[in-house]
Structure formats: C-alpha cells, structure tokens
Amino acid sequence: METSVYTVIIPAIITGVVTFLAAKVSNKASLEQTNIDNAQKLYQKYEQLNQELTSKLAKSEAEKQTLNQKHQQELVVYQSKLAEASSEREYLKIENQRLQRQLQDNQKDKG
DSSP: OHHHHHHHHHHHHHHHHHHHHHHHHHHHHHHHHHHHHHHHHHHHHHHHHHHHHHHHHHHHHHHHHHHHHHHHHHHHHHHHHHHHHHHHHHHHHHHHHHHHHHHHHHHHHHO
C-alpha cells in the first residue's frame, strides 16, 4: 500500500510543482509583455509631445525673428525721422537767431 501511496503522491507533487512553475513563468512572461507594451506606449506619447513642442518652438522662433525684423525696420524709420526732425530743429534755431538779429537791427534803425 505504501508504494501505491507513493505512486500517487509523488506524481501529484511533481505535477503541482510543474504547474506552479509553469504558471509563474507564464505570469512573468505576461508581466514582461505588459511592461513592454506600456513602455512602447509611453515612448510613442513622448515622441508625439516632443514633435509638438519642436513644432511650437520652431513657430515661436519664426515669429520672434519676424518681430525682430519688423522692430529693426521701425527703428530705422524712427531714427531717420529723428535725424530729420533734429536737422529741421537746427535750421529753425538758426533761422530764429537770424530773425532776432534782423528785428534788433530794425529796432536800432528806428530808434
């Protein structure tokens, strides 16, 4: 009877251990595959966000460059107008001095 017990118990134990190890390996493989899938999804999301940010950065750089060019053009225009106004101011200052001398000379002649 002991041999029949051993013949039943030993294969049952071996079958149980093999089943346990197979399930453990299967779960490990399933977990690894889940981790791989999650990593791929995260990387794809990273790539998408990276492309969006790169696009936005390029657009911002282009807008910045356009604004800088516009600013430089306006600066040249205003510098030109300032130089023109300064020149006109100098002319008017000299003309004012001439007219004041002329007025003084006219007053001397009358007086």
